[in-house]
Every structure is written in C-alpha cells, then in structure tokens.
Ligand SMILES: Nc1ncnc2c1ncn2[C@@H]1O[C@H](COP(=O)(O)OP(=O)(O)OP(=O)(O)O)[C@@H](O)[C@H]1O
C-alpha cells in the first residue's frame with residue numbers, strides 16, 4: 472500500500488469560466504485523519520467533489536489535474552445532507568441501500584449493526600429514527616445518520632464535509648470521538664473538511680490549509696500549530712485561539 476491513499480496533483484477547476492481552484496497539490500496519508508481547513512468559499516467542498524467526480528453544472532477540471540485514489544472505496548458525508556436523501560423513502564431503507572453498495576448485508580443484519588453505531592452516537596431510539604422520513608429529521612440529524620452509515624460500512628476512506636458545524640457541543644464531541652475511534656480501530660483514513668481550528672486541534676494528524684482556491688500550506692498538525700510557515704495560517708490560528716496566543 473502506498474503511503475498516500477489519495478494524491479491530488481495540479482488540480483485546477485473553473486465554473487462557467489470563473490477560476491475557483493488554482494493548481495493545488497497534496498497527498499492524504501493512509502490510515503490518518505487529514506483536516507482540510509479554510510474559510511468559507513476557499514474551495515474545500517469543490518476539491519472533495521473533484522475527488523468524488525461529482526461536479527456541479529458548468530464545472531471544468533483543467534487537463535493537467537491528476538487525482539489518484541489508492542484505496543478500495545470512499546464513503547462521503549456531504550455538507551448539505553438534505554440533498555442526499557430521497558424525501559419519500561424512510562431513512563433506514565435509504566441507509567441500507569447506501570450500505571449495500573459497500574457491504575453484502577441483509578436488512579436485518581444492517582438494522583442491528585447500524586443501531587449499535589447509532590447508540591454509540593447517542594441516538595436514544597435508533598429503531599424509531601430509522602423508521603422516519605427525511606423531512607421529519609433535522610439536517611444535523613441526517614448528517615449524523617450518514618456518518619453512522621459510513622462507520623458501519625467501514626470503507627478505506629471517509630470524507631466528512633463539516634461534520635460538526637450544525638451540532639451542539641456534546642454531540643460534536645461524540646462525532647469526533649467516533650471518527651477518531653474508527654480511524655484507530657479500523658485503520659480507516661478520514662478527511663474532515665472544516666473551517667474550525669478547534670476541530671483540527673481535536674482530530675487532525677495532518678492538515679491542509681486552503682485560501683481562495685489556493686493551497687496555503689500542508690503538513691503534520693503539531694508542526695503546523697507550533698510553527699506555521701505562512702502568515703495566513705498564523706492569522707487563522709491567532710483568530711481561533713486568541714487566549715492561547717496572547
Ligand atoms: N455550483 C456552483 N456554481 C457556481 N459557483 C460555485 C458552485 N459551488 C461553489 N461555487 C463557488 O466556488 C467557491 C468555492 O466553493 P466551495 O463550496 O468549494 O467552498 P468551501 O470552502 O467548501 O466553503 P464553505 O466553508 O462555505 O462550505 C465559492 O466562491 C463558491 O461561491
């Protein structure tokens with residue numbers, strides 16, 4: 472197995488002629504948690520959409536862009552989970568269909584397994600949640616269900632886009648703990664997309680910083696926090712951890 476589960480080289484992307492991502496290159500280490508961090512609009516989600524081959528209308532990737540995935544499969548948890556669910560089908564059935572794409576499992580086996588994961592993620596009554604329709608649940612709840620499904624299927628890479636933004640603090644902590652646990656226990660590589668350096672501090676082994684469609688710097692989390700090379704990263708860190716830096 473190569474050291475990097477994912478390699479992105481010279482990725483550039485435009486949407487209707489507007490340059491959005493500008494020649495970014497980075498590797499995602501196998502079996503590690505990588506945080507892709509940057510302000511809103513820096514191009515994080517579109518970088519991940521490029522990896523998944525799920526580009527919006529009008530998006531064009533430049534011909535010199537190279538994306539190489541060295542793993543078996545990717546499970547993606549989207550920033551906007553409402554759009555990944557069908558409104559007229561119960562969530563349990565939809566999650567089962569998703570899981571079937573990764574694991575050969577019966578509905579009964581799936582219900583048992585996903586309920587265990589949901590209990591760990593502090594769902595009080597998994598069975599009744601699974602029986603609900605998407606419009607009966609909040610965006611944060613749907614995103615947690617997707618994360619639970621990702622944990623259940625145990626792919627080689629999970630991409631979680633802003634997995635904690637919409638959640639209250641104790642549930643945020645639980646999600647982060649579970650992501651950390653599956654990374655440790657199952658050796659699953661994880662990319663967490665976030666604008667929150669608190670999440671980076673909590674989770675990341677490796678960090679990639681983006682700004683305005685450009686890669687600012689990337690590397691080991693301790694190195695980056697102790698000794699950010701770029702002014703932009705320093706400013707972001709100072710803004711996030713004011714007390715610690717004063
Ligand atoms: N479907 C689209 N059509 C046109 N422009 C888009 C589209 N999606 C994103 N953009 C633009 O591309 C830029 C990068 O968007 P992207 O969603 O990748 O940012 P992001 O870093 O994920 O931000 P956020 O933290 O807000 O999720 C933004 O300026 C955005 O307006």
Ligand SMILES: [Mg+2]
Nearest residue numbers: 515516550632
């Ligand atoms: Mg985004």
